[in-house]
Amino acid sequence: MPDDHKGFLWRPDLSFDAKTVVFCMKPPGGKSYHLYEVNSDGTHLKQLTFGDYDDLDPIYLPGGKILFSTTRAHTYVRCGPRHHAFVLARCDGDGKNIYVVLYGNEPDYLPSLMNDGRIIYTRWEYTDKEQKRVQGLWTMNPDGTNVMAFWGNQSVWPDILAEPRAIPNSEKIMFTGVGHHMWFNGSIGVIDQRAGMNYPHGISKVTPEIPWPEVGNGPEETSLTEKYHQAGRYSDYKTPYPIGEEDFLVSIKSTNAGHFALYLMDIYGNRELIYAGKSNVWHAIPFKPRKAPPVIVDRVAWPAIGAADTLPEKGTLFSANVFEGVPDIPRDKVKYLRVIQSDAKTYSSWVKTYQHQGPEISVTQADSVKRILGTTPVEKDGSVYFKVPAGKALHFQLLDEQYRCIQTMRSFTGVMPGEVRGCVGCHEGRANTPQTAHSRQGAIAVNRGAMDLTAPPWGAEESISYMRFVQPVLDKYCGSCHQGDGDARKKFDLTVRPSKEPWAVSRSADWYFNNCADVSELDTSDPWRKLQTTHSSSPFPELYVTLVGGGNDWYQPTRKENFNRFGLPVSFSGCLIVEGYTERNMDVGFRFCILML
Numbered sequence: 001m002p003d004d005h006k007g008f009l010w011r012p013d014l015s016f017d018a019k020t021v022v023f024c025m026k027p028p029g030g031k032s033y034h035l036y037e038v039n040s041d042g043t044h045l046k047q048l049t050f051g052d053y054d055d056l057d058p059i060y061l062p063g064g065k066i067l068f069s070t071t072r073a074h075t076y077v078r079c080g081p082r083h084h085a086f087v088l089a090r091c092d093g094d095g096k097n098i099y100v101v102l103y104g105n106e107p108d109y110l111p112s113l114m115n116d117g118r119i120i121y122t123r124w125e126y127t128d129k130e131q132k133r134v135q136g137l138w139t140m141n142p143d144g145t146n147v148m149a150f151w152g153n154q155s156v157w158p159d160i161l162a163e164p165r166a167i168p169n170s171e172k173i174m175f176t177g178v179g180h181h182m183w184f185n186g187s188i189g190v191i192d193q194r195a196g197m198n199y200p201h202g203i204s205k206v207t208p209e210i211p212w213p214e215v216g217n218g219p220e221e222t223s224l225t226e227k228y229h230q231a232g233r234y235s236d237y238k239t240p241y242p243i244g245e246e247d248f249l250v251s252i253k254s255t256n257a258g259h260f261a262l263y264l265m266d267i268y269g270n271r272e273l274i275y276a277g278k279s280n281v282w283h284a285i286p287f288k289p290r291k292a293p294p295v296i297v298d299r300v301a302w303p304a305i306g307a308a309d310t311l312p313e314k315g316t317l318f319s320a321n322v323f324e325g326v327p328d329i330p331r332d333k334v335k336y337l338r339v340i341q342s343d344a345k346t347y348s349s350w351v352k353t354y355q356h357q358g359p360e361i362s363v364t365q366a367d368s369v370k371r372i373l374g375t376t377p378v379e380k381d382g383s384v385y386f387k388v389p390a391g392k393a394l395h396f397q398l399l400d401e402q403y404r405c406i407q408t409m410r411s412f413t414g415v416m417p418g419e420v421r422g423c424v425g426c427h428e429g430r431a432n433t434p435q436t437a438h439s440r441q442g443a444i445a446v447n448r449g450a451m452d453l454t455a456p457p458w459g460a461e462e463s464i465s466y467m468r469f470v471q472p473v474l475d476k477y478c479g480s481c482h483q484g485d486g487d488a489r490k491k492f493d494l495t496v497r498p499s500k501e502p503w504a505v506s507r508s509a510d511w512y513f514n515n516c517a518d519v520s521e522l523d524t525s526d527p528w529r530k531l532q533t534t535h536s537s538s539p540f541p542e543l544y545v546t547l548v549g550g551g552n553d554w555y556q557p558t559r560k561e562n563f564n565r566f567g568l569p570v571s572f573s574g575c576l577i578v579e580g581y582t583e584r585n586m587d588v589g590f591r592f593c594i595l596m597l
Contacts, residue, residue, distance in 0.1 A: 020038065090144075103392055136152025168244060371462065383445035390417040
């Protein structure tokens, strides 16, 4: 960097010919990170991106474009209103023609190139899941198509798989296991997807002496090699860069040092100090030309930018058999597939409480705005083929003939403009291929062609609302007894009224079901609790809070009486309690993926 250009710099990338470096920097007094490029000798520094948004983590792509993380989707982390949510975007080598290439409303970050030209990155995933324990690895093409889970989307250990890098001449990925609240603590691991996609399969620890931060080691840890030796006392590892199948650069902090230093290390534990300074050393890259991965040709019908701005084309989704890989469900009862659009948080109260993030959605879960786009028939062979809007986070439900949910998807997917993509089934493995009888050419849904979705009676643009959809039903069928002068009102009041529930809704289980707790009993020594209890009521009306909020206590096991006959924790109204289990008990959490009526 030229001496007269100072600022906060982060995570550079070296061009394939080693002639230029792209990086992100926030200048002194600036409020945003932008992308910059400079020659390797420090000449010709130039700013590539501009504006109020943060642009971070740039990497060079084969073919001359640049991929990076950005806040340009203008969304917020659902459970952290002080944090913008990152998506991935792509621009030309000069910073022009910026397109967002991921449609999620949950952060996607830290991209890097795989040996086959795909992008691997970390996704913070909690669509209908516990809100912080699933941050695994995902892959996509550089144009945003063919998004797939790579490893860990149903795993607790490690907490977060960060800083992934492809190991040369290998299908394996090296990564840092960090904690949701312990980003600068880390232990190094390796993923071999061929051995499995979730813990304990396909994962090995390179540094077994360091437990996974925040969650500790799981019950079935495996070391990459039995020949590993510790060779010193070290507390944390970060930003590995594999330079061979056994050797890698890595930043290490020893137990008696205050900063990370740069080491050359191998999988057997041998290490050699390369550099230690007064500041932390992270994100080291060998300064040498490297072979570029193959170029994956664009498959997106990119909409025009500027005066010729056009709407993006729809995409199509196909499955030869939605039952492929699905646990035992009553397949004969499945008649439709429902498509739900999950919209992002687009404004923030800047107050840490999951009730008050914009728009306000739920008293029990940091959720997204849901819109039912419509349904499509599931053919008798299990095939579906339908059109969906591009650039939207979508998830699905299998329905019976009365449109009741039999199974729900606890993740999201989507398409880029003009993308046509398919899957083997709802729980496919990456090594699976469709059964011959259900091949794309022979599937009933394909033979009849891609269908538009059948919108719900209230329209696809309407978001789901308790006050619009539920309360009118209670008014019509229950109000004569449970509202106004009704005799049953004292037993159960269905009148719409302001809630007196404090922001600390995690105590609603005791408050509503046992009637033995009030605001004065809450622990106000915690600053967050104190902030919550200084506000007298919830923004949500009664009786929504009673029906939906009761029985939920974040990270505490739900009481036995709140489990339904299928072993799922539910609230008073039967709503699933997504957070109703301890953080490391995923046996309870992931049983949500099967909903039997």
